[in-house]
Amino acid sequence: MNKLIKPESLTSGTVMISTAEQTNQTYLAWSDYLELEETTLSKQPVLLEPDVDIDEIYQRLKPLSLIALNFPSFYEGRPYSTAAILRQRYHYQADIRAVGAVRVDQLNQMYRCGFSSFEISNDQLTDTRTAALQFFSSCQQNDSSDAPTLANNNQQLWSKAWAEPNSMIRI
């Protein structure tokens, strides 16, 4: 059984596990999706594989309220770029969901690339594992976590400020 962590449970960079709910959502593969009539599209969540060329298909995806990106393995890296492109280049504001081999230790990275919901297996959500979410209080680069979405109402991308010289620590 999987649980779903939804956009409403994401506030200012913290992934709230406590609000996760059970899900048995099914998704349409992109090839099946293409065969459907235009009118039925927006009701069907679509699942994109890592090799998708997002630039080629974005116009078809634009009206969807949810785009799910599949992680066939936990070390798959392409969906991170796909999500970042959706947020940064196309200013897609609806839900981007991580599906597949989603691991607690990687939720922060996904979130920072613009993912806004996560389907994750129940056994990942033990206390010792979800402790992995609490480790980072800051980061060293700009990202898509503050990109405007329907859920956060942000107006613009956040820009990282470099360290102030007068805050440097001598050792």
Next chain:
Amino acid sequence: MYQYSESDQTLIEERAAQFKNQTRRFLDGDMEPEEFQQHRLRNGLYLQKLAPMLRVAIPYGMLSSNQLRKLAYISEKYDKGYGHLTTRQNMQFNWPKLEQVPEILEQLSSVQMHAIQTSGSCIRNVTADQFAGVAGDELEDPRPWAEMIRQWSTLHPEFNWLPRKFKIAVSGSDHDRAAVKVHDIGLKLVTKENTTGFQVWVGGGLGRTPIIASEIKPFLDKEHLLTYLTAVLRVYNRLGRRDNKYKARIKILVKALGAETFAQRVESEWLTLKDGPDTISQVDIDQFKRCFSHPDYLDLNTKPIERLAGTDTQSQAWLDHNVLPHKKTGYAIVNISLKNLGTAPGDITAEQMNLIAELADDYSFGEIRVTHEQNLVLADVRQSELLNLWQKLKKADLATANLGLISDVICCPGGDFCSLANARSIPIAEAIQSQYQQIQEVIDIGAVDINISGCMNACGHHHVGNIGVLGVDKKGQEYYQVSVGGNASEQTQLARILGPAFPAEEIPQAVDRLVQCYRQYRLPQENFIQTFNRVGIDAFKVAAYPGIAA
């Protein structure tokens, strides 16, 4: 040196705490070995033949004396009292216990050090010229840029799961001491109409498929550095092969698409990012530079020193070969060779680390640099102190006068330690070094780079050695393939294989036949690689395999 800000410090402490949690979960059976493997590699931890190996990052080779003391302490408390310096300016510990690694990381973080991204399919520790800031031929100090790249790439959310490892090097001088053309991205500071920017090289690398990088951007304005790097990484992350780890490096993608097409893809990606939030303002640049402490040089008015007091030939050889001119009058760059016969190249004991830390405090503003040739540098020594320093180094067996000479062998840990190796490399290095111990002969032979790798992953950079030695496995026997003509400088060349591999015991003689061949053909003032380039490989083939018709 760059001084950490509070947020830099917090980040490495948090990563250490996270790794502690991950290790705990793995040991408790709460994390799959396959998943833990990826997290530990991204924290520099390998599980090797005899024990785990921890690779500690030394960003662009810069160390403070306190950091070196901490490395000495760690080597004594958690290891066997020594460390190994690598060809990417890092330090490896070969004997830590897995359970103690989180504690070692805590120790490291107390002196602004870490092991983040020293392994794994992510952006690795960034390297730069070991003479940054002190070299006379420098256009601009590359270290602030290297530090900016370090921060930007550290735990980058989009590029932590790349198809394969990714190495970036930065050079600020005409003479390339950072080997930018054999990196995934090589950045060279260049001038155009009185402003400096970056020449961008992509797709170089050694390993199984050695390739010299292609220039994809002749001039990139500095403000666009991070957006451009993002574009390159994004194209690679999306298009790099993931079906075969031997075809997964960016060099294979650049080759498959063609450098021009690859450059176009990067360009169109970059145009969507250009002038975005990652654009670097002049204020950012100035602020960044101010985060570096600078040596408090004295205004000295002394001529370059030509000999040390007395007539000692050993000190003279050291002065001639290990001491280099400094851009600041009255100062000199002192190289400490870690290529003493009887010690594995790049190995350094805790005692030596502590001594060098003390010498750095006394003679070189408390800073030490690590070179990709696996030696150390005290970069800011007053000329008037050279004799004192030499005497102290000599006493500790650290004054070997062979920098850049034939016994300054570059060598990976090889089959003695590494589980990837096909053959041992350290005994081969020692056998070669042992036949060049007469200082006059070594000086007569002159500049020769010998590089030894124990397998085709090429950590010993054998492809760019003037003489390269590669360990291969022939039906369970250790054999060594010899190549000639590699060059790691700005005239980057890949070495060419001479012929059939030699068994270990024949390697020293085979290498010496190449050296004697050079001596036979050389013109006055010509070094090994110049003779090779003029004469061609055939003469060396004949020399290497006597008795076999060419």
